[in-house]
Amino acid sequence: MRNEDKRQYRESERERKLEERARSKRRRARNRSYTCVSVFFMAIFMGLIAYLIYFNAIKSDDFINSPYNTRQDTFSDRVVRGSILSSDGEVLAQTNVSEDGTEERSYPYGNTFAHVVGYDTNGKSGLESEANFQLLSSHEFFLNQIRNEFMGTKNTGDSVVSTLSADLQTTAYNSLGDRRGAVVALEPSTGKILAMVSKPDFDPNTISENWDSLVNDETNSSLLNRATMGQYPPGSTFKVVTALDYFRTHGSFNGFSFDCQGSITKEGHTIQCYNGNVHGTEDFYTAFANSCNCAFAEIGTELGGASLLKTSEDLLFNKKLPLNSYRKSSFSLDGSSGIPLIMQTAIGQGNTLVSPMHMSLITSAIANNGVLMKPYLIDKIVNANGDTIQTTEPTTYKRLMTSNEAAILGKLMKGVVESGTASALNGRGYTVAGKTGSAEYDENGSSHSWFIGYSNVDDPDLVVAVIVEGGGTGSEAAVPIAADLFDAYHFDQQ
Numbered sequence: 091m092r093n094e095d096k097r098q099y100r101e102s103e104r105e106r107k108l109e110e111r112a113r114s115k116r117r118r119a120r121n122r123s124y125t126c127v128s129v130f131f132m133a134i135f136m137g138l139i140a141y142l143i144y145f146n147a148i149k150s151d152d153f154i155n156s157p158y159n160t161r162q163d164t165f166s167d168r169v170v171r172g173s174i175l176s177s178d179g180e181v182l183a184q185t186n187v188s189e190d191g192t193e194e195r196s197y198p199y200g201n202t203f204a205h206v207v208g209y210d211t212n213g214k215s216g217l218e219s220e221a222n223f224q225l226l227s228s229h230e231f232f233l234n235q236i237r238n239e240f241m242g243t244k245n246t247g248d249s250v251v252s253t254l255s256a257d258l259q260t261t262a263y264n265s266l267g268d269r270r271g272a273v274v275a276l277e278p279s280t281g282k283i284l285a286m287v288s289k290p291d292f293d294p295n296t297i298s299e300n301w302d303s304l305v306n307d308e309t310n311s312s313l314l315n316r317a318t319m320g321q322y323p324p325g326s327t328f329k330v331v332t333a334l335d336y337f338r339t340h341g342s343f344n345g346f347s348f349d350c351q352g353s354i355t356k357e358g359h360t361i362q363c364y365n366g367n368v369h370g371t372e373d374f375y376t377a378f379a380n381s382c383n384c385a386f387a388e389i390g391t392e393l394g395g396a397s398l399l400k401t402s403e404d405l406l407f408n409k410k411l412p413l414n415s416y417r418k419s420s421f422s423l424d425g426s427s428g429i430p431l432i433m434q435t436a437i438g439q440g441n442t443l444v445s446p447m448h449m450s451l452i453t454s455a456i457a458n459n460g461v462l463m464k465p466y467l468i469d470k471i472v473n474a475n476g477d478t479i480q481t482t483e484p485t486t487y488k489r490l491m492t493s494n495e496a497a498i499l500g501k502l503m504k505g506v507v508e509s510g511t512a513s514a515l516n517g518r519g520y521t522v523a524g525k526t527g528s529a530e531y532d533e534n535g536s537s538h539s540w541f542i543g544y545s546n547v548d549d550p551d552l553v554v555a556v557i558v559e560g561g562g563t564g565s566e567a568a569v570p571i572a573a574d575l576f577d578a579y580h581f582d583q584q
Contacts, residue, residue, distance in 0.1 A: 394432065
């Protein structure tokens with residue numbers, strides 16, 4: 091081959107290889123694009139599969155059980171709504187079926203469990219709403235279900251065994267009497283709600299007949315569950331929050347001293363102790379036991395709004411509560427708040443609003459070494475034969491404070507019972523730690539009566555929160571109701 095031909099051949103080969111490399115690069119570029127698109131759609135597909143697994147395994151019950159899911163009501167075409175029972179076996183709600191197949195929901199205890207059990211007519215509330223799906227589900231023996239399907243008869247729905255104690259609920263209901271207010275009792279180590287009473291109330295057996303008058307009665311607001319939806323100034327029960335903030339700031343109550351002269355004035359604003367009582371020289375424990383407004387107004391101004399806000403929000407003010415239905419408690423202080431408002435807020439007045447349930451949760455955390463257990467009303471689900479289908483296990487919601495902080499607050503609250511404003515609870519055959527409160531709500535000085543506390547101080551077993559609207563001081567109205575519950579728990583149930 092001539093040299094010229096060899097040169098042309100080499101150039102041709104070089105051009106061919108360059109062209110081949112260029113085509114290869116273009117193919118790789120296209121392949122990368124195809125690969126990216128494929129990976130993208132594969133990721134979407136895998137994400138969809140993961141979400142479907144997550145939805146079916148974790149979230150499906152939430153959607154099915156949602157009171158906004160109207161499809162649940164279609165289950166009643168083939169299932170007779172199950173019963174709601176107390177923890178001690180009493181029937182709280184049941185469906186009576188007549189010979190012609192007519193169904194009627196009845197509530198044997200009438201008004202006593204009105205708000206917490208709720209109603210199943212004109213909408214749903216309480217446990218009737220929370221457990222709607224379970225009550226309309228049936229886990230009867232499958233052969234019975236096949237037979238019922240063949241015969242065109244309904245299956246029997248599962249029953250809900252609640253955490254509610256019929257004895258404690260009845261005690262709380264009777265003790266509150268014809269006064270407005272609310273009572274909450276729960277087990278701090280588990281979160282079981284043992285009693286929940288709100289008044290004024292209604293008869294769930296006649297909810298349909300009285301519906302129009304109930305929804306239009308703005309004077310009584312009988313349908314409102316004051317235990318979870320009520321908003322009240324906390325009064326002196328808030329001093330547990332102020333005390334916790336002081337302890338977190340100073341690390342100790344040692345060295346605190348205050349000379350109470352019955353009133354304190356700052357920037358033209360005066361705070362008085364109840365009835366103008368002069369407590370004299372107090373350390374922190376005696377100031378707390380005496381519920382000394384002057385001392386705590388002084389403490390509040392020292393701590394400042396920003397510090398009190400931080401501690402309050404640690405205790406779930408302005409925050410979500412671990413409940414299905416509630417009204418969020420509010421706390422408005424911050425670093426720019428003036429001295430008069432800080433003084434008022436530190437003693438539980440000002441703009442602070444809280445529900446009895448929220449105060450019971452704070453008390454429960456104190457009683458449970460600083461840990462708040464998630465409160466719950468459904469203990470288990472059983473089928474028509476009494477076989478357990480599902481059980482609720484106690485779960486930790488959040489640590490609200492350290493165990494040391496809880497112990498210190500418990501010591502303060504124990505002093506209130508031993509030598510302070512809740513001394514009527516002392517020497518009753520069990521120990522109690524608590525805090526009273528008188529929450530003023532009008533310009534005339536009228537006040538709601540508060541009590542929060544727990545019994546069996548060394549191994550807490552029962553938390554009680556009580557508010558009596560317009561009841562005066564905590565020791566006047568709320569403490570006797572709490573005493574009735576503690577007595578019923580420790581003596582009547584043995």
